[in-house]
Amino acid sequence: MSDAEDQRRHVVVVGGGFAGVGATRRLAGRDDVRVTLIDRNNYHQFQPLLYQVATSQLASSDIAYSLRKLFAEDENVAVKLAEVETIDAAARSVTTTDGDVIAGDAIIVAAGSQPNFFRTPGAAEHAFPLYSLDDALALRSRILGVFEAADRDASLIDQGALAFVVVGGGPTGVELAGALADLVAETMAEEYHDLAVSSVQIHLVDLGPTLLGPFSEDAHEYVAKILGRKGVRMHLGVAVTEVGAGHVTLADGTAIRTRCVVWGGGIKAPPVAGALPDAQGRGGRLAVSSDLSVAGAPGIYAAGDIANIPAPDGSALPQLGSVALQSGVHAANTVMADLTGEPRSPFHYHDKGIMAMIGRGAAIAEVGPHRHELHGAIAFSAWLGVHAQLMTGVRNRIDAFVSWGSDYFSKRRGPQILDHTDAAEIDWDEDPAPPLAAAGHPQP
Template sequence: MNETSTDQRTAGEDSVARTYEVVIVGAGFAGLEAAKRLGRAGVDVLLLDQNNYHQFQPLLYQVATAQIALSTVARPLRSILHRERKHVTIRTARVVAINAAKKTVTTADGVRYRAEILVISSGAEPNFFDTPGAEEHAYPLYSVDDAARLSSALLGALERASANHDHSTNQNFTVAVVGAGPNGVETAGAIAENIRDVVGKYYSHSFASSCAVHLVDMVDTVLPPFSQTSQQYTRNRLEKLGVKVHLGSAVSEVSDTDISLADGTKIDAEIVVWAAGLKASQLLEPAGLTTGRGGRIDVAKDLTAPECQGVYVLGDAANIVDAKDRKLPQLGSVAKQSGRWAAENIRADLTGRPRREFKFVDMGYMAMIGRGQSVAELTPRRYQVQGMPAFLGWLAVHAGLLSGWQQRAAAVVSWARDYLTTSRPHAVIYRPEAYEIARYARTDDSSTV
């Protein structure tokens, strides 16, 4: 390890542990790809993340709906980077401050690291858009912890409603999903399928018929990035699954019993899933970087921060444009490609070569609607595929993107079982406190349980 300073401590100041050639904040798609490429090239890297694992965010909704196990989407960082361990140091620590000008990073334990080149890929967090009650009562779905909480809460609310239904109180189990983008559509479809195929099997058909899923968004269509043909197909499939779609009216308030829409509609909801959008980590603005849309950094075409030399911003922390100056969406494919490209530019910086402008390879969009049903629009020409062919393509792409052969094998086995049966062996309580809140929170009718 090329350490230019070790264990330098000054009384009254945060310690400066070491200076590395590259410090990467965040082990998401972008940060992990950059660390891999740089480690293989022999560059000394420090990778910082508050978790000791990399999470595969596109499949979190399947963890929440018991289609796959939590271990399928979370793989330890040291397992992923074991071949690069000579050059990549991993520290599990929460970053509390970044100084972009000085290229330093401070962690919650008071240790400060300095970089010759700093990479900020600090990810994002749910954007509740200051909606009253949303942060307190809604369940976001952006991290493994979010998926575990939502999964347990769904089980708790389901158990509570079932018990009350058995006592002839006609208690319904209702879920509202806020946000009709890919994450919201996939989550709503998966929950609706569970109600149709699993609740009736393990509880009762009369109870299942009283359950409902609502999909809500202020925009006037589902899957805004897709074509009108794909949007209409998706809405039709969702409604066939029993999802009640409410578009064109924003959520004005969320409570522990319902959500209110701007048009005056009120929807009863045992569980509210928030898939309405993300904003960049709150670390960015205090770091001395000018933020743009979504609190993200408008990076230069070579992926560097305009104000600071030697600072790269990637993934959900960055607003990245393509060759035609169009802002790219916050997708895993963009993050992975930006991480690889930044690694090559960093190697150019370290060897005195010029950087290259980022060129994104657009493979298109995909979204799962339910068992055997997906939509895909492939390549920049947006070739449209629907139904079973798109479903199989979605499975193949996501299996290939998972990190590790064990995770891929586990996902394929789970998908095969899910397609052939209606069992849910992964329906376990990950977070007992979330289960208890959803199971017993309301006391108005708890005596009937």
């Protein structure tokens, strides 16, 4: 049947993350609608576990699932591997970078976020973001690459080979710093016999006065204590002013020689949001009504990270997997209401709480409407439960995830595979001796 003969309404979904998959699943199996799900990757990636891939605790296949496989049994869903360049709100169509135009009766924009370097000089060129599977694999190769280089030539330690700088004290930065410290203590110390692994330094930098800002004061103390115990050096209340090929400088004058800067310093809307400039608000994200329709663009809806979704107190809901999944499902409900002439309903977010893992054996969770605080194994159980639920929003089988989770908390160690050799390659002659101790802070 040609598209023209097909009487079913056509919904185009841009992005196969939590929001896009949630929306598509909601529409899958219907006989009055067909869906084209477009993603620039042929897989859905489970971002909460990217740092586990970056620190060699999980393989990429553990956190990425084929989008085609997810919808293989849904005859009304077509998955297309393409990058959407622009959206024409009036024509209700999207154009891909290959020039293909795909028009629909409705478009759900669910293209996520991208890292925000806040115009920090050198950050976009030299720092490693952690937002996609590609990012995680590149970072893993760089981490392994500096260990291999220092193992061959110990003098590179003076050039920052074993100094790691994590920028951003939110969940991404905290989880990565904790996992990196575990990797060093448990795996590298055992496997690099000729290397002074005790020379490793892990720095965690944040502009704010505490780590995990949105959590309670007790949580701030807990996370600082756990990371301190793991040997992570914290630089709080200070901005990163520059990232070079071989160093990082901070606003207080500290200069750190390093070949591995991880950027967890913030996110903003991806470029495709710019196609709807009239709807762009804070962070470049799309303003949506409570039913997730994009203001001033009939037939266009947005869900997940890319949308500023109104919260009951007038603020916007946070960029979280559970917000994305639930809002994706709701956007699909609104689309169907519009296509069938039913009344729309507002989106209500069922808040599961906020949580973070701080390396093996430590986690923090604030659950329920009163943000009841949990630490340690019980917080990890809450983390596992919420993330297992997120995963079931995407695929049916999650037993491997749950068994991984239990193993991870107590004992698991992953393979250290150096596969992105370009990221592991370092030009040690570039920026070999940056100006250090500018304000009396000698560093490695």
